[in-house]
Amino acid sequence: MYTDKVMDHFNNPRNVGEIENPDGVGQVGNPKCGDIMRISIRVGGGETITDVKFKTFGCGAAVATSSIATELIKGKTISDALGVTNRAVVEALEGLPPVKMHCSVLAEEAVKAAIADYYTRKGIDPVPIVGCDGKCESCRV
Amino acid sequence: MKVYADHAATSPLRREALDAMMPYLTERYGNPSSIYSLASAARRAVESARADIAGALGASESEIYFTGSGTESDNLAIRGALEARAGTGRHVVTSAIEHHAVLHTLQALEKRGAAEVSYLPVDEYGLVAPDALRDAIRPDTALVTIMTANNEIGVIQPIDELGAIARERGVPFHTDAVQAAGHIPLDARAMNVDMLSVSAHKFGGPKGAGALYLRKGVRLAPLIYGGGHERGLRSGTENVAGIAGMAAALKQAVTHMAEETARVSEAAGIVKAGLGAIPFARLTGHPEKRLPGIVSFVFEAVEGESMVLALDFGGICASSGSACSSGSLEPSHVLLAVGLPHEIAHGSLRLSFGPENTPEQARYVVQAVTDAVASRREMSPLWRDNKPAY
Numbered sequence: 001m002y003t004d005k006v007m008d009h010f011n012n013p014r015n016v017g018e019i020e021n022p023d024g025v026g027q028v029g030n031p032k033c034g035d036i037m038r039i040s041i042r043v044g045g046g047e048t049i050t051d052v053k054f055k056t057f058g059c060g061a062a063v064a065t066s067s068i069a070t071e072l073i074k075g076k077t078i079s080d081a082l083g084v085t086n087r088a089v090v091e092a093l094e095g096l097p098p099v100k101m102h103c104s105v106l107a108e109e110a111v112k113a114a115i116a117d118y119y120t121r122k123g124i125d126p127v128p129i130v131g132c133d134g135k136c137e138s139c140r141v
Numbered sequence: 142m143k144v145y146a147d148h149a150a151t152s153p154l155r156r157e158a159l160d161a162m163m164p165y166l167t168e169r170y171g172n173p174s175s176i177y178s179l180a181s182a183a184r185r186a187v188e189s190a191r192a193d194i195a196g197a198l199g200a201s202e203s204e205i206y207f208t209g210s211g212t213e214s215d216n217l218a219i220r221g222a223l224e225a226r227a228g229t230g231r232h233v234v235t236s237a238i239e240h241h242a243v244l245h246t247l248q249a250l251e252k253r254g255a256a257e258v259s260y261l262p263v264d265e266y267g268l269v270a271p272d273a274l275r276d277a278i279r280p281d282t283a284l285v286t287i288m289t290a291n292n293e294i295g296v297i298q299p300i301d302e303l304g305a306i307a308r309e310r311g312v313p314f315h316t317d318a319v320q321a322a323g324h325i326p327l328d329a330r331a332m333n334v335d336m337l338s339v340s341a342h343k344f345g346g347p348k349g350a351g352a353l354y355l356r357k358g359v360r361l362a363p364l365i366y367g368g369g370h371e372r373g374l375r376s377g378t379e380n381v382a383g384i385a386g387m388a389a390a391l392k393q394a395v396t397h398m399a400e401e402t403a404r405v406s407e408a409a410g411i412v413k414a415g416l417g418a419i420p421f422a423r424l425t426g427h428p429e430k431r432l433p434g435i436v437s438f439v440f441e442a443v444e445g446e447s448m449v450l451a452l453d454f455g456g457i458c459a460s461s462g463s464a465c466s467s468g469s470l471e472p473s474h475v476l477l478a479v480g481l482p483h484e485i486a487h488g489s490l491r492l493s494f495g496p497e498n499t500p501e502q503a504r505y506v507v508q509a510v511t512d513a514v515a516s517r518r519e520m521s522p523l524w525r526d527n528k529p530a531y
Contacts, residue, residue: 016520027522036521057522060450063447
């Protein structure tokens with residue numbers, strides 16, 4: 001049912017854990033629905049994401065999408081990271097079953113929520129930059 | 142190590158079943174309905190299988206009808222009974238934890254106005270209360286359908302008692318015994334049932350063969366019309382090899398039930414004890430009234446599908462009633478019916494053992510599940526300071 005790439009990221013997830021004293025944290029999903037992703041980021045000079053870690057409660061696709069999302073944004077600038085869409089996540093995993101597409105959406109939302117939190121902590125309104133504040137109910141369906 | 146621990150999904154084909162099937166897949170290919178001798182051999186195989194299955198279920202030969210699956214047997218029983226009683230009532234009583242073969246059939250009938258269904262709740266162990274059935278039966282009740290044993294949590298219902306209530310009220314009673322047949326003793330008469338579904342591949346027979354016990358005198362309308370096979374109730378040339386394999390497998394399962402149950406119980410017992418020692422884990426279903434081979438647990442802060450994938454990596458075949466296996470966001474209706482909250486019901490794991498599983502395999506499974514739960518929790522945002530954080 002899953003591609004080799006998904007299974008690789010499931011069995012050897014990259015960047016698992018939580019950054020201590022992070023610059024931004026985003027958590028999306030809902031335990032009732034069986035998916036929760038939490039991404040924490042460290043942001044260095046030039047607004048570059050120098051480190052990123054994730055924790056995920058969820059199915060194989062949820063683990064794999066969060067893992068690859070951390071790879072896709074690590075070392076990137078925030079504006080590049082904001083360009084990582086759920087499509088990009090699916091492509092990087094060489095495909096996901098149709099019923100698992102929502103996991104890629106969650107991964108995109110988790111990244112955005114972490115970046116929104118980064119701006120909020122700095123006292124900058126994230127909405128014009130990220131498109132949302134990463135805290136509304138739509139990320140918690 | 143490789144461990145097949147998903148016998149409730151399907152079971153390995155028994156040697157005796159394959160041997161019984163081979164002649165009908167090779168030289169004895171005749172159509173049982175033809176009149177020459179090649180065909181008579183096939184007819185004899187079908188009828189002798191009918192006798193064997195009747196014997197194993199406490200029925201007489203004329204009460205066994207062959208179908209293509211347990212699902213088809215359930216459909217025939219439910220839709221056939223309602224159609225045969227059209228005009229006298231369309232109310233059906235069932236339980237909240239039926240297999241989808243029953244639930245989705247009833248839901249489809251409800252949708253088109255062909256049935257009105259009462260879903261009996263179950264207690265925390267998955268048991269239906271006989272009094273609840275007594276209260277639910279109405280003058281227009283046309284059918285009661287309650288499963289013998291549940292496929293996810295293994296709980297065994299008091300079918301004889303429930304069947305007696307329906308009979309007292311003159312309502313036909315069907316039981317989906319797909320998960321129970323060949324695993325616990327079944328006697329259709331003693332169970333007070335009018336219809337009982339079985340499926341060959343759950344007890345070491347081939348896939349694509351099922352049977353329905355239909356008590357003499359109980360009326361059903363067919364779902365499939367054609368050449369009038371199975372006394373007009375299920376047309377279509379008989380799956381001779383499948384039928385022969387099903388009968389051989391059931392005979393074998395029933396003959397060796399005591400020793401096989403002992404082996405299965407040993408493996409299941411080791412796993413039950415081992416998994417019970419994991420913190421924030423709980424057995425689902427009834428502690429005693431359960432199928433010997435099914436070990437079902439929920440692990441808090443862990444999602445089921447990811448556990449199944451992790452176990453597969455370790456060579457273990459298992460399953461989960463998690464939402465992710467079905468593609469919806471809803472966890473198993475069975476686990477919700479026994480009162481588990483959504484977030485915990487997502488963490489379900491079902492291991493189901495068969496007679497070929499060894500104690501050594503069982504110990505390997507305990508270690509693998511323990512490791513899988515620990516590694517899942519380590520990456521779970523719902524697990525903090527060694528406990529769930531919802």
